[in-house]
Amino acid sequence: MQFSQRLSIPLIALILFCVLFPATPVSAQSVASGTIEGAVVDPSGGVVVGAMVEIQNPLTGFRQTTTTDSAGMFRFTNIPFNPYHLQVTQQGFAPTAQDVNVRTAVVIPMKVALALAGVAQSVVVEAGAGDLLENVPYAHADVDITTLDKLPSLSPASGLSDAIMLSSPGVVADSNGFFHPLGDHAQTSFAIDGQPISDQ
Numbered sequence: 285m286q287f288s289q290r291l292s293i294p295l296i297a298l299i300l301f302c303v304l305f306p307a308t309p310v311s312a313q314s315v316a317s318g319t320i321e322g323a324v325v326d327p328s329g330g331v332v333v334g335a336m337v338e339i340q341n342p343l344t345g346f347r348q349t350t351t352t353d354s355a356g357m358f359r360f361t362n363i364p365f366n367p368y369h370l371q372v373t374q375q376g377f378a379p380t381a382q383d384v385n386v387r388t389a390v391v392i393p394m395k396v397a398l399a400l401a402g403v404a405q406s407v408v409v410e411a412g413a414g415d416l417l418e419n420v421p422y423a424h425a426d427v428d429i430t431t432l433d434k435l436p437s438l439s440p441a442s443g444l445s446d447a448i449m450l451s452s453p454g455v456v457a458d459s460n461g462f463f464h465p466l467g468d469h470a471q472t473s474f475a476i477d478g479q480p481i482s483d484q
Contacts, residue, residue, distance in 0.1 A: 309466050318386040321359040322394030323371055331356025332398055335374035341366050341382070344428045365478045366426075372396045427451045441479025447476060 297479045320339065324332040326380050337358040340347040344366060363386050377398035384392060398420050427447070435450050449455050449463045460475040473482045 285341050316361045317364050317372070318389055319361045319391045320363060320368075320370070320384060320386065320394060322358065322390055322396060323354060323356045324358065324374070324396045324398060326398055328399060332374055332377070335372050335377075335398070337372050337396075338371065339363070339368045339370045341368050343426050345426070370394070370396075372398060374398060377399055430441075441442065 288394060320450075324335045324337065325336065326332055331352070333352055333354055333356060335352045335356075335358075337352065337360075338347065338349045339360055344364075346364065346366065346368075347361075348360055350358050365386055367383065367385045369381060370384055371379060373379045375471055378401050380396055380398050382394065384391065384394065432447055435447060445457070445463045447459050452465075454466040455463050464467065473480050475481065
């Protein structure tokens with residue numbers, strides 16, 4: 285009976301370990317990124333296999349490409365929050381473009397219909413439409429890693445303040461070496477990977 289009690293304690297510990305620490309890895313996704321997925325179809329509604337799908341943001345320099353699978357589907361994951369220009373090309377079809385705004389971690393579904401090459405379409409352009417690349421109603425500056433690479437050498441003690449000061453218009457260094465924008469600094473905030481941070 286004493287032997288069975290000694291055997292049951294390690295067995296219980298092993299079971300608890302397997303329950304608390306499963307062997308399957310848990311994948312994490314940044315809350316400041318989203319997913320775009322969709323289908324590419326022809327004028328009859330049939331799927332288009334092997335179409336080249338590209339998303340890009342000219343302001344940040346972000347760009348990704350993929351091709352549609354055997355079901356005509358495409359998927360982009362871990363896309364930073366920003367507006368994007370999506371373009372689809374395939375031989376025999378006219379290039380098609382759409383704008384998509386990634387502002388949520390929820391999957392954004394899309395359906396892209398391609399027109400046959402050589403088929404003319406008339407498009408009426410009217411004034412007053414806002415620019416889809418920049419539709420934020422307040423003054424701001426977008427800074428990515430390519431912009432930071434072009435800045436002069438930063439001080440290790442004040443790297444973030446230097447980066448904001450050198451890359452944002454209307455921002456200067458104060459007497460303490462921190463950044464100070466024009467106007468009231470209490471109304472200033474900055475965001476890193478989509479996470480807002482107040483100056484206060």
